[in-house]
Amino acid sequence: MPQRIAVVTGGLGGLGVAICRALAQAGRTVIAADLPASTEQLDRFRAHTAGLNIETAAVDVADFDACAAFAHDIEARHGALDILVNNAGITRDATLRKMDKAQWDAVIGVNLDSVFNLCRHAVDGMQARGFGRIVNISSVSGQTGNFGQVNYAAAKAGLHGFSMSLAREVARKGVTVNSVSPGYVETPMTRAMPDEVRDRTVASVPVGRIGAAGEVPEAGKLLKTPPRNTGYVEVSETISKAAYRAEKEADIAILEQQMSGENALNAGLSGQQIAIIRDNLRKIAATPGDTVSVRRYLIVP
Numbered sequence: 001m002p003q004r005i006a007v008v009t010g011g012l013g014g015l016g017v018a019i020c021r022a023l024a025q026a027g028r029t030v031i032a033a034d035l036p037a038s039t040e041q042l043d044r045f046r047a048h049t050a051g052l053n054i055e056t057a058a059v060d061v062a063d064f065d066a067c068a069a070f071a072h073d074i075e076a077r078h079g080a081l082d083i084l085v086n087n088a089g090i091t092r093d094a095t096l097r098k099m100d101k102a103q104w105d106a107v108i109g110v111n112l113d114s115v116f117n118l119c120r121h122a123v124d125g126m127q128a129r130g131f132g133r134i135v136n137i138s139s140v141s142g143q144t145g146n147f148g149q150v151n152y153a154a155a156k157a158g159l160h161g162f163s164m165s166l167a168r169e170v171a172r173k174g175v176t177v178n179s180v181s182p183g184y185v186e187t188p189m190t191r192a193m194p195d196e197v198r199d200r201t202v203a204s205v206p207v208g209r210i211g212a213a214g215e216v217p218e219a220g221k222l223l224k225t226p227p228r229n230t231g232y233v234e235v236s237e238t239i240s241k242a243a244y245r246a247e248k249e250a251d252i253a254i255l256e257q258q259m260s261g262e263n264a265l266n267a268g269l270s271g272q273q274i275a276i277i278r279d280n281l282r283k284i285a286a287t288p289g290d291t292v293s294v295r296r297y298l299i300v301p
């Protein structure tokens with residue numbers, strides 16, 4: 001099988017890292033495309049993806065010309081762009097009456113325009129080579145709507161229509177286009193939610209819990225057809241306190257990253273989440289023993 005080249009936008013984020021890892025573990029060459037990141041952020045990403053064939057690239061997916069240059073660069077350097085996972089996304093929540101034009105434009109730009117921007121430049125090569133896989137990460141909000149998210153829900157619903165239409169245009173040339181609509185997944189985006197909103201949200205999930213990032217690439221079956229039916233399995237695992245602390249410090253680092261720069265997402269709320277995580281770490285450090293029991297979520301066919 002030829003070495004497939006996969007691009008994952010928002011590749012440094014919560015779901016992005018999980019998708020990059022899943023693709024690389026399946027033998028793909030992966031390019032994690034994200035906004036310019038600091039050396040520290042990149043070091044963290046590399047630590048999470050050590051040993052895997054993943055490189056990083058800086059691109060603003062809301063910028064049409066930057067996407068053109070990026071897609072052409074990938075094809076020139078790697079010979080192809082076979083798999084495109086449009087995962088970059090942001091929220092700028094407010095009720096319609098309080099939402100300003102900048103909040104609307106930012107969310108439509110990053111969540112929806114980006115998909116046009118990259119697909120427009122990736123599809124020709126995919127069709128010419130007779131192989132392409134495009135996966136657009138939508139959201140359950142785009143199917144059901146969500147209070148305070150007219151911008152986000154519109155973008156995510158738009159993405160679904162985009163996917164169905166493009167699929168009709170390119171299917172005969174070996175290119176598939178799908179959208180995946182995750183429910184609520186544990187990432188910096190959802191960790192930044194206020195506790196009461198988060199609790200209410202989780203209570204509305206049929207399985208009664210938030211998803212884990214690693215479930216999305218598996219549940220979406222990004223590359224294999226037909227998709228398997230999947231179900232959640234929750235397992236308890238005992239790990240060392242040191243490993244637990246390392247995981248949580250990595251979460252804090254991602255939250256801190258989200259609090260700074262132009263991509264700051266609800267900085268105050270991220271600060272609260274960091275305080276909660278630190279408090280929890282203090283409590284765990286005070287318990288006897290060197291290990292801690294954590295809950296993890298697996299997927300079964």
Ligand SMILES: NC(=O)c1ccc[n+]([C@@H]2O[C@H](COP(=O)([O-])OP(=O)(O)OC[C@H]3O[C@@H](n4cnc5c(N)ncnc54)[C@H](O)[C@@H]3O)[C@@H](O)[C@H]2O)c1
Nearest residue numbers: 010012013014015035060061087088089139184185187189
């Ligand atoms: N977390 C959830 O519960 C959830 C649920 C449904 C859908 N989603 C969707 O999954 C995707 C990933 O979300 P996440 O939870 O991992 O969020 P995240 O905030 O952890 O990651 C998003 C990534 O997108 C990047 N990004 C933002 N603007 C960009 C731009 N202009 N150009 C390039 N990269 C940009 C960010 O830097 C970040 O690394 C998003 O599209 C989100 O809407 C998330």
